[in-house]
Structures are given as structure tokens and as C-alpha cells.
Amino acid sequence: MELKVNQDNCLGCGVCVVACPVNVSISPEVAGGHGSKTEETIMMVENGVIKLFSEDKCTKCGTCQVFCPVDAIWLE
Amino acid sequence: MVANTKEVIEEDICVSRSSADEKREWSYKDELCVGCGICADICPVDAIxxxxxxxxxxxxAKKSKISIDENKCVLCGMCSVGCPADALDLKIDNKSIKEMDSYPKLIKSAEIDDETCVFCKACETACPREAITIARSLPERSKLVTGEIEIDKETCIDCGICEEMCPADAITLSHQIPTSADPSVSSDIVVDKDKCVYCLICKKSCPVDAIKAACRTCSYGEYDLNPEDAEIEGSSFIDDDLCINCGWCQEICPVDAATVKKAFKGELxxxxxxxxxxxxxxxxxxxxxxxxxxPADSGQIVDKVFKDEKYCIYCGACGxxxxxxxxxxKRTDVDYTPTKSNSWKNKMESLKS
Structure with a gap:
């Protein structure tokens, strides 16, 4: 399984960024919705769309896909 | 050396090896797999x-929860013995090693004693795997309450109030458009005495007192009732494939008819x-x-995740x-039937952490 994103579908809401349990443990401020201060997180919203940074850290728990309202991030 | 062959049917997997002496067949049923990974941990050749x-x-996702390298697999069956959900099996010449005394197996069971069971279906509802079916036959309602009911059709004005009020749907009026030949709005009124519970609501609500009714059970009480007529019969069934011995049935049963034995003890x-x-x-x-x-009250801070450990089988999937x-x-105890092989013993012991 691989983590995939579709930037054309992305709303830029960032719910995946704050829901991702790995992101929160890497950069606790993302849980508060303040945006990550590091590119060590798995994904971030950049210029209004989602972008993957450290996707190798993904444990494939599926939380981002459960929360994404528009099928812009998923496991395949 | 004879090569293993792998067959994948949707999410299920089968690996087999046939030689002149014996046929070994390993099978994986994805539907039963709980994703605990004990098979991968216990495999002596890291094939899973x-x-x-x-x-x-x-x-x-349409994807198996485990994968197996058929070129590494030696078809020993250790994974099937460690599997707490019976998702794996190894058959040697069409006989499962779980039926062979020389192989160890996890000591786990779930039983419902039909003699004690009152067939309330609480276990059927609580079972997280939908492994329990309770079949029951209920007593006939008409035998539990008896009485007399009579409608005087001469007095009856076909208003249908009794039909609408009857809680047991025992009264039926055949409604019709009146004609000059038959200037009434109903051709007949019928009481189904198998359905009637003699509650007397029809009698009390009839605007023209056309109904005579009496309840014998009210007059004679329990004496009117044959206890045999009130008996509920049934039987229970546990699907051993689906059951994972979690203990919900045992905890929820109001008459202690269910007994569950778990293979692992531990801590979560x-x-x-x-x-x-x-x-x-x-x-x-x-x-x-x-x-x-x-939280019970607003503002109360509760744990992020709640655990009810009495139902835990310590499979480790959550971890x-x-x-x-x-x-x-943590698994502190693994209960399995004895085996002579030290390798098997060591592997079974390795499930403890």
C-alpha cells in the first residue's frame, strides 16, 4: 500500500495534516492547527493544496483517508 | 526439491506442496483474519x-491482511497453530494438523449450555464477530391467556373503533361502500381468537356496547395456565470459525450459560x-x-481511549x-496442548512477551 494524493481534488482544508497521528508526534503544533514548522511531517498544505514531504514515515493507518472530505488523499 | 505453488482467490491465499509421500496444503482465510500478526512473528523462516x-x-481495500512468500514457506503449520482467529490452517493429506495429537494447539473454547440457556439472545446481539445464532420457538400466545369474546352484529354500527383500538390486531372489519340493497359500511366483523389477548379494550371503547368479552386469566389467575404451554424452546449455535473467544457472551449472559476459555493471558x-x-x-x-x-459532564477530561480488558484476547492487533x-x-501466559518437539515448544513460548 502507498499513500497517494490528488492535488486537483484537494480543498486545502488541512484536516489530513492535523488528523495524521504521525504528523502530530513529529510536530505537536500541527494538532493545534498552526501548521508545521518542519518538513519532517508526512504532509502539509502548501499554496492551498496538499503536498507530501516525508511519506516514508507513513504507517498506513488510513486516518487521513477517513477524514478527507473529497478523496484527495488515500492509500492504494 | 519440490517447489511450492501459490494460489490467490480474491483475498484468500493457498500454498501447497505435493510430493510422492504426502500433500501439504496451507490456507489463509482473509475474512477470519484479525490482523494480529502472530503468524508473521511465529514463522520460523520469515515467510509471512x-x-x-x-x-x-x-x-x-480489497487486499489480504498478510502476504506469504511461497518460496520461503516450508509448510510447517506453526502459523496456523499460533493464529488466535483460526484464519490459517495446514492440512497434511487433507487432514488439518489441528486434529492431530502430535501437534500442539491453543487451548481455547466457547460454549453455550442449552440446558441453562433461556434463549434471550443477549449473546447473539453482543458478539462482535456475529458468531452466535440462537434459534428459539415461542409459546402460542392464545394458550397463555384465554377468555370469551362475542360481538353482537345486530347492535354493531360498523364504526371500526374496536378494529383501530385493538392492540393485538385481532379484529377485522370488511369495509364496503353502502348500496341501497345493503346500506351498511361493513359486510362482516371477525375476531381472530388466536390473536386476541382479552384485554377488553374493544369492549370498553365500543360506543354502542355491542361487544361482550371476559378474560378467564384475570378471573382464575395462574390456575388457568398450563406451565408447559409457556415453555420457550431453543438451541444455540457458535460458529467456531468466526468465534475468537473474546468472552462477551459469557459476561452478558444473565443465567451464566456461556463459558469461554481464552488461550492467552496478559496485559493491555x-x-x-x-x-x-x-x-x-x-x-x-x-x-x-x-x-x-x-465525558459524563461537559468540561470533564476523560482518557483518550477506553479499554475494557475483560474482553481482550491479547492478540496484539491494536499494538x-x-x-x-x-x-x-504483553502476553504473560499461552495455554497450549503438549508437544514433544522442542522447536515447537520454543516457538509457542516465544508468543509470551
Missing amino acids: ELEPIGGIVRTG NIDQDKCTTCGACVDICPCDVLSFPK KVCPVEAIDV
Whole structure:
């Protein structure tokens, strides 16, 4: 399984960024919705769309896909 | 050396090896797999890998929860013996090693004693795996309450109030458009005495007192009732394939008719500080042990994840799925039938942590 994103579908809401349990443990401020201060997180919203940074850290728990309202991030 | 062959049917997998002496067949049923990864841990040749179970279970992906390298697999069957969900099996010449005394097996069971069971179906409702079926036949209602009822059709004005009021749907009026030949709005009124419970609501609500009714049970009480007529008969069935011996049936049974024996003892520890409430463990747990607690009052701070450990089988699936290593499942005891082989013994003991 691989983590995939579709930037054309992305709303830029960032719910995946704050829901991702790995992101929160890497950069606790993302849980508060303040945006990550590091590119060590798995994904971030950049210029209004989602972008993957450290996707190798993904444990494939599926939380981002459960929360994404528009099928812009998923496991395949 | 004879090569193994692998067959994949949807999410199920089969690996087999046939030689002149014997035929070995390993099978995996994805529907039964709980994603605990014990098979991968116990495999002596590292042939099995646990796939990303969180993603597979939560997104409904059409993908097996484990993968097996048929070139590494030696078809020993150790994984099938360690599997707490009976998702794996090894057959030698069409006989499962779980039926052979020379192989160890986990000592686990779930039983419902039909003599004690009152067939209330609480276990059927509670079972997280829908493994229990309770079949029951109820007594005939007409034998539990008796009485007399009569409608005087001369007095009856066909208003239909009794039909509408009857809680047992025992009264039926045949409604019709009146004609000059038959200037009434009903051709007949019928009481189904098998359905009638002699509650007398029709009699009390009839505007023209056309109904005479009496309840014998009210007059004579219990004396009117034959206890045999009130008996509920039934039988219980536990699907051993689906059952994972979680113990919900035993806990919920009001008459202690269910007995569950678990193979593992242990501890389930959750680090509430590390938990990020992603819910992967709650979704993966096959025993409904984990849940998100709701605060009783507003402003009350509760644990992030609640555990009800009496239903835990210590399979470890939650620990494997947790993305932030907040869950630690310890197995302190593994109950299995004896075996002479030291290798098997060592592997069974290795399930303890």
C-alpha cells in the first residue's frame, strides 16, 4: 500500500495534516492547527493544496483517508 | 526439491506442496483474519509479512491482511497453530494438523449450555464477530391467556373503533361502500381468537356496547395456565470459525450459560499521552475492547481511549496498528496442548512477551 494524493481534488482544508497521528508526534503544533514548522511531517498544505514531504514515515493507518472530505488523499 | 505453488482467490491465499509421500496444503482465510500478526512473528523462516492492516481495514481495500512468500514457506503449520482467529490452517493429506495429537494447539473454547440457556439472545446481539445464532420457538400466545369474546352484529354500527383500538390486531372489519340493497359500511366483523389477548379494550371503547368479552386469566389467575404451554424452546449455535473467544457472551449472559476459555493471558497498556486518537486501534480490535469514552459532564477530561480488558484476547492487533506506538500488549501466559518437539515448544513460548 502507498499513500497517494490528488492535488486537483484537494480543498486545502488541512484536516489530513492535523488528523495524521504521525504528523502530530513529529510536530505537536500541527494538532493545534498552526501548521508545521518542519518538513519532517508526512504532509502539509502548501499554496492551498496538499503536498507530501516525508511519506516514508507513513504507517498506513488510513486516518487521513477517513477524514478527507473529497478523496484527495488515500492509500492504494 | 519440490517447489511450492501459490494460489490467490480474491483475498484468500493457498500454498501447497505435493510430493510422492504426502500433500501439504496451507490456507489463509482473509475474512477470519484479525490482523494480529502472530503468524508473521511465529514463522520460523520469515515467510509471512503483516500488511498495513489499518489502511486495509479502515478503507475497505480489497487486499489480504498478510502476504506469504511461497518460496520461503516450508509448510510447517506453526502459523496456523499460533493464529488466535483460526484464519490459517495446514492440512497434511487433507487432514488439518489441528486434529492431530502430535501437534500442539491453543487451548481455547466457547460454549453455550442449552440446558441453562433461556434463549434471550443477549449473546447473539453482543458478539462482535456475529458468531452466535440462537434459534428459539415461542409459546402460542392464545394458550397463555384465554377468555370469551362475542360481538353482537345486530347492535354493531360498523364504526371500526374496536378494529383501530385493538392492540393485538385481532379484529377485522370488511369495509364496503353502502348500496341501497345493503346500506351498511361493513359486510362482516371477525375476531381472530388466536390473536386476541382479552384485554377488553374493544369492549370498553365500543360506543354502542355491542361487544361482550371476559378474560378467564384475570378471573382464575395462574390456575388457568398450563406451565408447559409457556415453555420457550431453543438451541444455540457458535460458529467456531468466526468465534475468537473474546468472552462477551459469557459476561452478558444473565443465567451464566456461556463459558469461554481464552488461550492467552496478559496485559493491555495504553499510553494516554502518546495517543493521538486516530482510532485505528478502535477500528481494528476484533473484540470491541477499545472505544472512545464520552465525558459524563461537559468540561470533564476523560482518557483518550477506553479499554475494557475483560474482553481482550491479547492478540496484539491494536499494538501493531498504532502509528505512534502508544499501545503495548504483553502476553504473560499461552495455554497450549503438549508437544514433544522442542522447536515447537520454543516457538509457542516465544508468543509470551
